[in-house]
Amino acid sequence: MVTADGLPLKLKLRQAERRKKLTAFLLVTPLLLFIIVTFVVPIFDMMRRSIDNPEIGEVLPRTTEALQAWDGRDLPPESVYAAFAADMVEGRENRTTGRVATRLNYEISGMRSAVNSTARRAARLEAPFKESLIETHARWGDPYTWQVIQRESGRFTASYYLSALDLRYDESGRITLQPEEQRIYLPLALRTFWLSGLVTVITLILGFPVAYMLATLPLRYSNLLMILVLLPFWTSLLVRTTSWIVILQSQGVFNDIVAFFFGEGARMQLMHNQIGTVIAMSHILLPFMILPLYSVMKTIPPGYMRAARSLGANPFTAFRRVYLPQTIPGIGAGALLVFILSIGYYITPALVGGRTGQLVGNLVAFHIQNSLNWGLAAALGTLLLGSVVILYFVYNRLIGIDNMKLG
Known part of the structure; x- marks a missing residue:
């Protein structure tokens, strides 16, 4: 078959497809250039600085x-x-x-x-x-x-990476661990992963019921609650963190209430430690857990639970065997998002964390702004980036396996 201009139909179709692809590429070119300049180039520059030694x-x-x-x-x-x-x-x-x-x-x-x-x-x-x-x-x-x-x-x-892992060259040229009293970065990395995991679990526990309620309530109520969930995004992160300082400090709102009921001796130290970091970060990152959960729960037909109940399952069994497995993609997406954001957090731990509530991001900022050791800061940032990439691939693998089981 040929077209009106005498060209074969298949050739004409391929030309049309090429024009469409070229047009689409030209339309996304500004966005692609923006991503390259603001995201890809800085990452490669950071990785270069981590090994650069001129x-x-x-x-x-x-x-x-x-x-x-x-x-x-x-x-x-x-x-x-x-x-x-x-x-x-x-x-x-x-x-x-x-x-x-x-x-x-x-x-x-x-x-x-x-x-x-x-x-x-x-x-x-x-x-x-x-x-x-x-x-x-x-x-x-x-x-x-x-x-x-x-x-x-x-x-x-490779010295910057060795320092970031609390390693060093000894006098014979072998790589050894730093003396225990000089190890800074590995304990800080373990603290970062521990606190990030704890924040992820807390936001999951708090966010799951909220997302379930949003997904099951009538539309006129769920829309109002969704506005409340999104409201923190319209408030500055610095303002939210400062609010927690006002609430959690020794003479703050929470401790004033505790002192009113139990006496002055009952005041608790909730600031400049890990407790303050976990509380503030859990509140700030909670919407990032609720929204992925809600997006998945909204697609689960309510008839599944009713069918399970009609077949003799009690409410808990129906929830555990029917509803919960279908929310796994939302749990995985929310947990991944919250965990990754927690690993790189800087402002909140800097303001409410104190010495024991600091994360790796705070040390990266210290080396960039104070010690001016950009190579070590770049090495720490690259290791964080590598951890995030590995975590993403593990998540992608696990979610793929779960989807095959559900299928």
């Missing part, structure tokens, strides 16, 4: 080259010290030694002062440079200092 190689090029022949035992030869002195003189002139000082300080505490003091005296150093540098600062007489410089002179590094 400081030592760029500021100490002679030292980096000289250390390539060093076996890592005892102190380096005089040639390494001479190259380091020349790099210090050039770095002092170019004002770049601060970059090396900061980078080495991430690996060895106190290296910033060692590098800066050496840079100030670099122009007065004389041969033999080994003795001169060791006299300038004792750090240059420690083989471990030069091992760190040699190891971190590459373009890329």
Whole structure:
């Protein structure tokens, strides 16, 4: 078959389909570009920063080259010290030694002062440079200092990820755990996952009955309740968190009520700890659990429960055997959404969490704003992103299995 212009019908149909696809692609191109610029590019930039390590190689090029022949035992030869002195003189002139000082300080505490003091005296150093540098600062007489410089002179590094996992290189170059009193990130990660899981369970317990009521009430009542559920989205997150500060503080509304009935000694510490973090986050994230549950429950025909009752099942058995299994996709979607949002939460734990209620997101912000260790912040963020991706694939797998069973 051919069309009026003599072309085969199949070819004409393929051309029409291509035009439709091209038109659709052009329509979504602005959105695609927006996602790439605001979402994909920042993620890849964060992942790049987590392994990026240009400081030592760029500021100490002679030292980096000289250390390539060093076996890592005892102190380096005089040639390494001479190259380091020349790099210090050039770095002092170019004002770049601060970059090396900061980078080495991430690996060895106190290296910033060692590098800066050496840079100030670099122009007065004389041969033999080994003795001169060791006299300038004792750090240059420690083989471990030069091992760190040699190891971190590459373009890329795994040190930020090791630090984010409370690991380190020992003096023999092996990867070991940090001393117990210096472990920060693993306990904080465990606390983050624990509190996120607890918030997810609490929102599920509170949100399930609300979603069930919204799905079963007459439309004129359920619409009113849905407005109340959506109302928090119209209120600033900062305002909601501040409201919980007013309620939970020692002289707040809740403790005033407790003191009125049970005396001043009954006041409880609900702020600047994990309790305050869980309460505030559960309230803020509750709508994110209710809405997925409601969207699934609304599609469950009420006749299923009546049919189960007519076949002899009591209300609890009918709910457990008939209704609850059909809500699993909503439970999974709501739990995944709340858990992922909880893992990356920052404002609420910062305001109400105190020392014991902080999450990983607060430490990421600290390294970006205060310590300026962007590499470690990027490594922590990348690990969080990897956890979320793994969680999503596990959820997708489990939901797929459940759907096959239900089918």
